[in-house]
Amino acid sequence: MTELRDAIASRQASATDGVRTYLDRIEAQNDTINAYHEVYADRSLERAKRVDDGQLTGPLAGVPIAIKDVLCTDWGKTTCGSRMLGEYRSPFTATAVARLESAGAIILGKTNMDEFAMGSSCEHGAWGAVRNPWSHDHVPGGSSGGSAAAMSADLCAAAIGSDTGGSIRQPAAFCGVVGLKPSYGRISRWGLVAYASSLDQIGPFTRDVADAALLLQVMAGRDERDSTCASADVPDYVAALDEPVNDLRIGVAKQYLSDSNDPAVAKAVDGAIEAYRAAGASIVEVDLPHTEYGVPTYYLVATAEASSNLARYDGVHYGHRAADPDDLIDLYSKSRAEGFGDEVKRRIMLGTYALSTGYYDAYYLKALKVRRLIRRDFDEAFKQCDVILCPTTPTPAFRIGEKSDDPLTMYMADVYTVNANLAGIPGVSLPGGFTDTGLPVGVQLLGPVFEEAKLLRIARVFERATGYHQQKPNRD
Amino acid sequence: MSEPLTHDQVQHVAKLSRLRLSADEIAQYADQLSAVLGYMDKLNELDVTGVEPMAHPLDVTNVLREDEPVDGLPVDAVLDNAPARDDPFFRVPKVIGDGSGA
Numbered sequence: 001m002t003e004l005r006d007a008i009a010s011r012q013a014s015a016t017d018g019v020r021t022y023l024d025r026i027e028a029q030n031d032t033i034n035a036y037h038e039v040y041a042d043r044s045l046e047r048a049k050r051v052d053d054g055q056l057t058g059p060l061a062g063v064p065i066a067i068k069d070v071l072c073t074d075w076g077k078t079t080c081g082s083r084m085l086g087e088y089r090s091p092f093t094a095t096a097v098a099r100l101e102s103a104g105a106i107i108l109g110k111t112n113m114d115e116f117a118m119g120s121s122c123e124h125g126a127w128g129a130v131r132n133p134w135s136h137d138h139v140p141g142g143s144s145g146g147s148a149a150a151m152s153a154d155l156c157a158a159a160i161g162s163d164t165g166g167s168i169r170q171p172a173a174f175c176g177v178v179g180l181k182p183s184y185g186r187i188s189r190w191g192l193v194a195y196a197s198s199l200d201q202i203g204p205f206t207r208d209v210a211d212a213a214l215l216l217q218v219m220a221g222r223d224e225r226d227s228t229c230a231s232a233d234v235p236d237y238v239a240a241l242d243e244p245v246n247d248l249r250i251g252v253a254k255q256y257l258s259d260s261n262d263p264a265v266a267k268a269v270d271g272a273i274e275a276y277r278a279a280g281a282s283i284v285e286v287d288l289p290h291t292e293y294g295v296p297t298y299y300l301v302a303t304a305e306a307s308s309n310l311a312r313y314d315g316v317h318y319g320h321r322a323a324d325p326d327d328l329i330d331l332y333s334k335s336r337a338e339g340f341g342d343e344v345k346r347r348i349m350l351g352t353y354a355l356s357t358g359y360y361d362a363y364y365l366k367a368l369k370v371r372r373l374i375r376r377d378f379d380e381a382f383k384q385c386d387v388i389l390c391p392t393t394p395t396p397a398f399r400i401g402e403k404s405d406d407p408l409t410m411y412m413a414d415v416y417t418v419n420a421n422l423a424g425i426p427g428v429s430l431p432g433g434f435t436d437t438g439l440p441v442g443v444q445l446l447g448p449v450f451e452e453a454k455l456l457r458i459a460r461v462f463e464r465a466t467g468y469h470q471q472k473p474n475r476d
Numbered sequence: 477m478s479e480p481l482t483h484d485q486v487q488h489v490a491k492l493s494r495l496r497l498s499a500d501e502i503a504q505y506a507d508q509l510s511a512v513l514g515y516m517d518k519l520n521e522l523d524v525t526g527v528e529p530m531a532h533p534l535d536v537t538n539v540l541r542e543d544e545p546v547d548g549l550p551v552d553a554v555l556d557n558a559p560a561r562d563d564p565f566f567r568v569p570k571v572i573g574d575g576s577g578a
Contacts, residue, residue: 088557089556089557091549091550091553091554091556091557092549183533184533184534185533185534185536198531198532198533224541227536227539228532228534228536228539230534230536290522292518293518293519293521293522295515296515296516296518296519297519299512299516300516300519307493311494314494315559316558316559316566316568317554317557317558317566318557318558318559319557319559320559321559321560325569326569327569327570327571327572328568328569328570328571329494330496330569331568331569332494333491333494333495333496334496336493336494336495336496337495337496337497340495345493345495345497345501345505346505346508346509348493348495349486349489349490349493349495349505349509350509350512350513352489352492352493353481353489353509353513356489356492363513363516365529366519366520366524367519368529368530368531369524369527369528369529369530370519370522370524370527371529371530372527372528372529372530373522373524373527375530375533407508407511407512408508408511408512408515411512411515422533423533424533424534449533
């Protein structure tokens with residue numbers, strides 16, 4: 001990404017040619033991969049011309065970026081992968097997207113996703129399944145699977161997603177790219193359609209760690225329109241990459257090294273441990289005793305918040321409206337039944353139940369208390385280490401259709417990602433190797449809250465030692 | 477252990493959720509939600525006496541901005557997305573019915 005930017009800045013390449021190259025690739029491959037729901041060819045070429053004319057400048061001038069269809073823009077549609085918002089045109093633009101554009105980026109289009117960001121496979125979107133560029137029979141992961149697939153297949157120079165329980169890191173692992181979930185509150189959520197407001201966070205998909213640092217730099221920082229966006233200073237993440245890494249302590253927790261992990265996943269983590277040891281790091285055993293309670297806690301907290309957030313889709317203000325309702329209540333109930341898909345309904349029902357009279361204490365309040373215990377586990381662990389090294393997922397990408405009939409099995413696969421969201425800490429998935437059949441495998445680094453600079457610096461040590469990030473799927 | 481959800485309970489939750497479900501969907505969600513809730517019972521292994529609930533990762537409260545008026549979204553731009561409009565209002569069916577819709 002930065003090579004393209006530098007070539008454009010030094011006039012060795014034109015932004016217009018760059019955009020055309022990506023548009024041609026999208027034209028050739030999107031029918032198969034289904035990464036994009038909507039492509040903004042004319043708008044992208046207009047902005048590219050402004051870059052080439054010297055009117056549009058900035059640290060991302062001319063860089064073509066894909067954004068997940070959960071980010072509002074005041075052009076095009078914002079559908080969240082749902083029939084409910086199939087024709088929705090936002091009157092405003094998300095802060096993160098506005099900041100990318102102010103930095104000169106070119107938004108190529110919006111990418112497919114699991115409906116309302118609920119899912120781990122991108123089989124649940126209203127606009128069809130997304131395919132993994134490494135193997136078209138396999139899922140790209142989710143919910144930001146379209147962004148991960150677009151990045152992996154070179155259909156953009158970088159992509160943006162959102163991560164509520166792993167929705168950036170898991171598809172990054174499945175598609176062999178870098179995926180960063182920043183600390184909760186690091187990037188404004190204004191204009192990010194809400195799933196679970198205390199967990200949602202925007203972040204980038206990139207080829208390498210340096211690109212992730214630059215995109216974080218551009219998007220991070222206080223926003224008057226999001227009171228949960230942290231006012232903490234934004235350090236120079238790009239410059240911080242080159243600071244020395246001394247006395248590095250890599251934490252490893254036995255709770256993340258289950259025997260049930262796929263052998264390729266276990267091998268990738270072992271390889272990462274060896275790479276860090278070879279780089280002079282000490283490996284520290286840490287204890288995260290509440291890890292296994294993360295999935296039930298997450299699916300109570302997230303669905304409770306979702307049931308409240310998605311109450312706004314009422315068939316009145318925007319979105320799908322059912323025909324011929326008997327009365328107002330019937331209008332709500334029919335519009336929502338017709339507009340939402342199966343998984344979204346299931347999560348609204350689960351969350352509504354967990355918040356309902358008689359069950360609130362047993363489910364929702366209990367989950368909030370366990371959430372505190374999970375956060376304390378991390379606080380204690382980070383007294384002994386700089387970052388925690390673990391798998392991103394227990395398995396590599398699974399086959400399309402393999403798990404879609406069984407919600408609980410699908411939920412359990414989020415075991416290594418949800419805890420970072422519950423605790424609010426940053427995490428990054430890095431390309432960590434391949435299976436025997438050539439599917440990518442991710443390794444994950446988790447860091448203390450607002451320590452993205454350190455996290456990314458340590459991530460780059462691994463990247464430079466291994467070079468897995470340079471491998472791309474065959475284009476045939 | 478939690479009891480499996482009955483179809484009546486699922487129907488009640490659907491009503492609270494403002495979702496009109498078919499009988500097949502009720503049966504399917506009864507099975508699936510019972511399985512998921514059974515798994516949630518795992519949390520009962522933990523003693524959380526005295527643990528402060530954590531609703532949010534950030535310890536921030538009352539984030540305020542200067543009290544200066546700013547323009548909201550233009551009414552026309554907002555109504556452009558409305559399924560039915562009667563400017564400057566959203567149009568809805570009669571509000572007073574028998575209330576048994578869901």
